[in-house]
Amino acid sequence: QIAQLMWLHTKNVDHVETHLKKALKKVRDLMAMEELKLEITSLLASVYMAKGKHLEAVNLINGTIELAINYQFWYCQMCFQLAKASMEMGNISAAVTTLAAGAEYAGRLNAQNTRILFSLSQAMALLIQRNFDVADVILKEVGAILENAEQSGLALSRSEILSLKVFHHVLQVSEYIWQGQIKLARQSLKQ
Secondary structure (H helix, E strand, O other): OHHHHHHHHOOOHHHHHHHHHHHHHHHOOOHHHHHHHHHHHHHHHHHHHHOOOHHHHHHHHHOOHHHHOOOHHHHHHHHHHHHHHHHHOOOHHHHHHHHHHHHHHHHHOOOHHHHHHHHHHHHHHHHHOOOHHHHHHHHHHHHHHHHOHHHHOOOOOHHHHHHHHHHHHHHHHHHHHHOOOHHHHHHHHHO
């Protein structure tokens, strides 16, 4: 908790890193402290990324993510962190794979909002990678889900649906522009 407070309220990232490493060593072998281990790992990975130590963050998360599979929040958190670190290192393919795994995991748990966020993030990474065909398939799939969200009984609020639609729309317009389909982008913007 001290390291978390320090992370939020100090500029001394090295001091935070030291506290987190000590905390992780202390709880590493305690089975009853799994969630605490995951919280410390996630926070330490954030510190590493803030310091530009993306490879250290990737290695730390990869060493812990299997433990997180039984904890929905932490598994999804770590998937997003792992994808972000991979993107920062220029490994877009690894980010796409991680985001796809997160979407599949969230889908199995029927966490639709999270599944859609993973899918849209995956589409964004694919667009950056200029893999338009696969990105288009994902965007069409998510678009259909969002169009029928209110009628299909998805457990999403109106604001969640609207936020996801905006994210989807931004990606759709970006795809059109990157592919040189300006007329389609204009039509989409008029909606």
